[in-house]
Amino acid sequence: MNLFDTLPGSFFNCLASGSTNRVYADCLLLIYHEYDREITYRIPRSQVRDALAVYLMEHQVEKLEDEPEENTNYNEMANAVIRRFCSREVGWLEEDIDDATYEKHIMMTEQGVVLAEFLQQLMKPEREEFSSYIFNVYNILKDPDQWENDPYINGLRAVYRNAKLLSKALKRLATFIKKIIERMVQEETMESLTENILEYCEGDFIKEYARLTKQQNIHIYRSYIRLRLEEIQNDAALLELLAKGCRLEENRSLEESKGVVQDMLHTIRQFFTEEYDEIMRDIKHKITVYLQLAIGRARFIRNRSRDIRGNVEQTIRILTEEMDDLGWKDELPEEMNPLFDLESNEFLDLESIRYPRKNQRIAKASQVEVEEMTEEDIERARLAHEREAENPYSKEKMKSYVEHVMGNRTEVSSDDLPLESKNELLSALSAVAYGRENGFEIRVEDGYMEMQQMLIRRFTIEKEEKNE
Numbered sequence: 001m002n003l004f005d006t007l008p009g010s011f012f013n014c015l016a017s018g019s020t021n022r023v024y025a026d027c028l029l030l031i032y033h034e035y036d037r038e039i040t041y042r043i044p045r046s047q048v049r050d051a052l053a054v055y056l057m058e059h060q061v062e063k064l065e066d067e068p069e070e071n072t073n074y075n076e077m078a079n080a081v082i083r084r085f086c087s088r089e090v091g092w093l094e095e096d097i098d099d100a101t102y103e104k105h106i107m108m109t110e111q112g113v114v115l116a117e118f119l120q121q122l123m124k125p126e127r128e129e130f131s132s133y134i135f136n137v138y139n140i141l142k143d144p145d146q147w148e149n150d151p152y153i154n155g156l157r158a159v160y161r162n163a164k165l166l167s168k169a170l171k172r173l174a175t176f177i178k179k180i181i182e183r184m185v186q187e188e189t190m191e192s193l194t195e196n197i198l199e200y201c202e203g204d205f206i207k208e209y210a211r212l213t214k215q216q217n218i219h220i221y222r223s224y225i226r227l228r229l230e231e232i233q234n235d236a237a238l239l240e241l242l243a244k245g246c247r248l249e250e251n252r253s254l255e256e257s258k259g260v261v262q263d264m265l266h267t268i269r270q271f272f273t274e275e276y277d278e279i280m281r282d283i284k285h286k287i288t289v290y291l292q293l294a295i296g297r298a299r300f301i302r303n304r305s306r307d308i309r310g311n312v313e314q315t316i317r318i319l320t321e322e323m324d325d326l327g328w329k330d331e332l333p334e335e336m337n338p339l340f341d342l343e344s345n346e347f348l349d350l351e352s353i354r355y356p357r358k359n360q361r362i363a364k365a366s367q368v369e370v371e372e373m374t375e376e377d378i379e380r381a382r383l384a385h386e387r388e389a390e391n392p393y394s395k396e397k398m399k400s401y402v403e404h405v406m407g408n409r410t411e412v413s414s415d416d417l418p419l420e421s422k423n424e425l426l427s428a429l430s431a432v433a434y435g436r437e438n439g440f441e442i443r444v445e446d447g448y449m450e451m452q453q454m455l456i457r458r459f460t461i462e463k464e465e466k467n468e
Contacts, residue, residue: 007091007111008088008089008090008091008111009089010087010089010090011090011091011092011111011115013089013090014028014084014085014090014092020064023056023059023061023064024081024084025119026055026059027052027055027081027085028085028092028112028115028116028119029116029119029120029123030051030052030055031048031051031052031085031093031106031108031116032108032112032113032116032117032120034047034048034051035108040107041107041108041113042096042105042106042107043105043106044103044104044105044106045082045095045103045104045105045106046104048078048082048106049075049078049079049082050078052077052078052081052082053074053075053077053078054074056074056077056078056081057074061077064077064080064081082095082106085112086106091109091111091112092108092109092111092112092115093106093107093108093109093112094106094107094108094109095107128165128169130166130169130170130173133162133163133165133166133169134162134166134221134222134225135221136158136162137159137162137163137221137225138221138224138225140154140155140158140159140162141155141159141224141225141228141229142224142228150245151238151241151242151245152241152242152244152245152246152249152261153245153249155242156232156242156245156261156264156265157249157264159268160264160267160268163267163268163271163272166271166276167271167275167276167279170276170279170280170283171279173283174279174282174283174286177283177286177287220448220455221455222272222276223448224448224455225272226269226272226273229265229268229269229272230269232265233262233265233269239258239261239262242261243257243258243261244257246260246261392423392427393426393427393430395434395437395438398427398430398431398433398434398438399434399438399439401427401431402431402435402438402440402461405417405418406461406463410462410463411460411461411462411463412460412461413445413458413459413460414428414445414449414456414458414459414460415449415458419449419451425451425454431461432459432461435461439463439464440461440462440463440464441461441462441463441464442459442460442461442462443459443460443461443462444457444458444459445457445458445459445460446458
């Protein structure tokens with residue numbers, strides 16, 4: 001089925017007219033926003049008419065496309081807009097009469113709502129938070145109890161949807177950076193180049209990209225997502241439930257549903273394993289190219305303007321010398337002489353001379369009594385300085401900490417370390433950081449631990465042979 005088989009014949013005509021397309025687009029968005037405080041897309045016709053009349057009056061619209069002549073009655077013009085939008089040829093709105101009050105109401109059709117949202121998105125694109133998609137996937141996979149009753153709808157399809165939205169958002173970001181780079185190559189002045197760089201630096205995607213790459217440890221969540229997807233692919237019972245849910249929801253056969261489920265799992269896993277890294281590398285490369293082009297373009301514009309100034313000055317000097325030799329300069333009108341004054345004549349006056357500063361004399365001597373510290377005060381101050389300078393997670397203290405926890409054993413697992421408080425968690429992390437320097441071997445294990453709202457990879461601290 002073709003798109004235009006489902007739409008009215010003149011669905012786009014109001015936006016195609018060169019004379020009133022702006023008015024009709026604004027009217028549609030105005031009606032769309034009138035429904036913001038309503039629970040449905042159905043409001044009294046008089047409310048829509050009044051809102052349109054106010055808009056037409058404020059923008060001094062005097063004639064619409066279908067009106068034969070100018071009309072200053074804005075209520076009639078608003079009614080004409082409503083009739084046009086409600087016509088079968090356009091189909092943006094529908095008119096309905098309340099059975100109880102016989103009051104006319106205006107409803108937006110499904111196509112009208114979609115078109116209004118599309119126009120709104122083109123005018124003011126919503127800022128997407130890339131990391132939220134990954135958090136959604138992580139939270140869904142981490143709590144299988146919430147989609148136990150319907151694993152296909154609430155589990156797999158929700159994960160698939162968030163993965164596709166993240167993929168589309170990152171691809172749009174890469175394309176947007178490319179367009180900025182293409183515009184920069186054509187910048188001719190330092191002012192326009194500066195505006196281009198400011199537009200890039202103040203863009204919302206810079207903040208979102210930074211949060212996605214650095215600020216929220218996204219790689220930890222991605223590792224867990226890949227692990228859970230692998231577990232789902234190896235769970236035959238869960239795959240059977242997913243296939244049955246897909247069959248009921250998508251009206252497919254059981255064999256087709258099994259293939260769809262496997263394709264969705266493969267697509268999600270491939271995105272978080274390979275495609276995500278490729279897209280991020282591409283974005284990082286384009287940002288690097290952009291910065292290099294910005295510097296190169298700035299140097300080119302600066303050097304080009306400098307060369308032009310130098311060539312012009314040199315040309316005028318040659319002309320001046322030739323005119324002096326030929327005696328033409330004496331014949332020039334007096335008002336043209338300043339054009340050939342290449343040397344600036346400057347002079348000194350009293351305002352340009354800096355007087356030496358006089359030192360202020362001490363008007364009155366002041367005395368401060370010196371209080372001598374006792375031995376107890378000196379000792380108390382020394383202990384206070386030692387406490388301030390003490391590092392509870394130093395290399396030596398961490399070695400003693402590991403030896404104390406390990407005791408007579410040759411290795412200790414992260415599961416055996418005390419990690420209840422933040423200080424204990426910091427001690428364990430510092431012990432791992434200084435492990436090799438203190439003569440221990442750190443071995444990374446499979447799985448993660450959740451401590452203090454953090455995901456930590458399991459590990460084992462082992463004594464090296466020379467340290468036994």
